[in-house]
Amino acid sequence: MLTDKDIEHIAKLARIKISTDEIPQIREKLSSIFEYIGQLNTANTDNVDPMFQTTGLLSAVREDYTDGIQHSYLIEQAPDTKDNFIKVGSVLGRSKK
Amino acid sequence: MKSTNHTIKSTLEGLRTGEFSAEEIFRYYTDKINKEDNKIKAYLNTLPFIENEKNGPLSGVPSAIKDNVLIQGTKCTAGSKILENYVATYDATAINKLKKAGATFIGKTNLDEFAMGASTENSAFGPTHNPADLSRVPGGSSGGSAAAVAADLAVFAIGSDTGGSIRQPAGFCGVVGFKPTYGRVSRYGLIAMTSSLDQIGPITKNVYDSALLLNTLVGHDVLDSTTVKKNAIDFTDNLEKDLSGLRIGVPKEFFRDGLDDEVKISIEDGIKILANLGCEISEVSLPHSQYSIATYYIIAPSEISSNLARFDGIRYGLSNSESSSLIDTYINSREQGFGAEAKRRIMLGTFALSSGYYDAYYLKAQKVRTLIKQDFDKAFEKVDAIVGPTSPSVAFKIGERSSDPLAMYLSDIYTVSVNLAGLPGLSLPVKPGKDSNLPIGFHIIGKAFDEATILRIGHQLEQEIK
Numbered sequence: 001m002l003t004d005k006d007i008e009h010i011a012k013l014a015r016i017k018i019s020t021d022e023i024p025q026i027r028e029k030l031s032s033i034f035e036y037i038g039q040l041n042t043a044n045t046d047n048v049d050p051m052f053q054t055t056g057l058l059s060a061v062r063e064d065y066t067d068g069i070q071h072s073y074l075i076e077q078a079p080d081t082k083d084n085f086i087k088v089g090s091v092l093g094r095s096k097k
Numbered sequence: 098m099k100s101t102n103h104t105i106k107s108t109l110e111g112l113r114t115g116e117f118s119a120e121e122i123f124r125y126y127t128d129k130i131n132k133e134d135n136k137i138k139a140y141l142n143t144l145p146f147i148e149n150e151k152n153g154p155l156s157g158v159p160s161a162i163k164d165n166v167l168i169q170g171t172k173c174t175a176g177s178k179i180l181e182n183y184v185a186t187y188d189a190t191a192i193n194k195l196k197k198a199g200a201t202f203i204g205k206t207n208l209d210e211f212a213m214g215a216s217t218e219n220s221a222f223g224p225t226h227n228p229a230d231l232s233r234v235p236g237g238s239s240g241g242s243a244a245a246v247a248a249d250l251a252v253f254a255i256g257s258d259t260g261g262s263i264r265q266p267a268g269f270c271g272v273v274g275f276k277p278t279y280g281r282v283s284r285y286g287l288i289a290m291t292s293s294l295d296q297i298g299p300i301t302k303n304v305y306d307s308a309l310l311l312n313t314l315v316g317h318d319v320l321d322s323t324t325v326k327k328n329a330i331d332f333t334d335n336l337e338k339d340l341s342g343l344r345i346g347v348p349k350e351f352f353r354d355g356l357d358d359e360v361k362i363s364i365e366d367g368i369k370i371l372a373n374l375g376c377e378i379s380e381v382s383l384p385h386s387q388y389s390i391a392t393y394y395i396i397a398p399s400e401i402s403s404n405l406a407r408f409d410g411i412r413y414g415l416s417n418s419e420s421s422s423l424i425d426t427y428i429n430s431r432e433q434g435f436g437a438e439a440k441r442r443i444m445l446g447t448f449a450l451s452s453g454y455y456d457a458y459y460l461k462a463q464k465v466r467t468l469i470k471q472d473f474d475k476a477f478e479k480v481d482a483i484v485g486p487t488s489p490s491v492a493f494k495i496g497e498r499s500s501d502p503l504a505m506y507l508s509d510i511y512t513v514s515v516n517l518a519g520l521p522g523l524s525l526p527v528k529p530g531k532d533s534n535l536p537i538g539f540h541i542i543g544k545a546f547d548e549a550t551i552l553r554i555g556h557q558l559e560q561e562i563k
Contacts, residue, residue: 002448006448007444010444010447010448010451011444013447013451014402014440014443014444014447015406015409015424015427015428015431016428016431016432016435016440016443016444017428017429017431017432018432018440026441026444029441029502030441030444030445030448032503033394033441033445033502033503033506034445034448036390036391036394036503037391037394037395037458038391039387039388039391040388040391040392040395040461040462040465041461043385043388043464043465043468045461045464045465045467045468048464048467048468049464049467050460050463050464050466050467051463051464051466051467051470052293052463053293053323053519054279054280054293054470054518054519054545055279055280055323055325055519057280057322057323057325060322060323061322062319062320062322063319069186069187070186073186074186074412074413077183077184077186077412077413077414078411078412078413079410079411079413079416079418080416086411086412088411088423088426089420089421089422089423089425089426090421090422090423091422091423
């Protein structure tokens, strides 16, 4: 049901790199799962509303305050930092450093 | 100190009478882990002794924490290479509550990567072994927590349950696992997998301990907008209250093909005990439960693909240093950091949510989810609780199902619908399998926010089995 091209497309959307040799195995496993999931089509859902959550809570809001996590703790976790900022690679150009 | 397989109650008693101090009982468990955990591998790491609140209801009780729950200043890997060196920057609300209640933390336990799995084999750090038979899986994803409690390497443990991840490993290991109603316990600081299903709960040596822990864990939290405001009750209060007249439903769909004979026998035996205790047993029907796994494997991967998008090699976690552009950093870090099942579920969800497929998969699954919930609503008009097996089989062998994702998914067939409907569920050990002599979990499902009733049923069934 899924083609090699589908798998490449999904991987690209998911930001996951897969090698060409992995594709057949991934395709086979995902296809068998989707085949199983296909049984949902035998359930009659005419006039049934979707249920996205079970508590019925709507628009839970809270006061907007910081809870005291230190800025430095968060920055320390980043693999690459400069002057207390997180450093990232170029978006449009080529080189990072 | 002699080995006594301590419960929370007996630990508190030992502390009160001065048989041991909080530090002594902590070191007793740490030493035991050093000696015995090389065979079981329940723990990913152990932590130094830090005494929390001294006059709380759990003061000095050593616990094990699933490694997807954050403890500030300690590593939290979620069983994934992508978080191998991640250090938590804050405490989960559940941890905060346990600290205030005085519990101590012995270590972090193994899990399937990001809690995705039913065997703990998907951990990037190797599988955990079932203490009842080391060649078998402990179940999952909270397999490390269940194995730690079963092997008496902790007094109690904390797990998380998205499709059965507390109840199924508890059943496989022969301990008590409890998933509270969705909205009862804050997930702030639980590494998110499927946000509309995830719930934190206890794994314990008896039902009383689960009830006691629930007292500490529940409550509205401004930091988790899915938590509900409910008056606090003492969940241990009515455990002894007579069961006579209580109406128990047995879903006929749970006793069909796919259920192993020895599991069926032990569960039916448990139901007989409940009848002898005065419960009124009747058959109920959950006709859409046949769709629960298919529904789950649309909803969970969809939410996973979204929740795991945050792991991008930029702000924290593994980062591929060879990449020159931003997009390559994302792609290469995720390639290196995620295991096969995480990648599989991200791809499943990405496809289900992609343009042109949303209605056919995601929306359809959310509609079937409504039908699954309505089945329970209808059944609960006639009964106070629903019982059945936790899993269709006893613990399977390590490696037996790891190459077939679908076979693995089906081991959650009785537990998943409870998450989809947002209900509370309890698994407690009943008579071991007559052929395998391995643990079997008895599953009790309650109405939303009626944890007290299923704890009461579980507690009294447990007394009869002991």
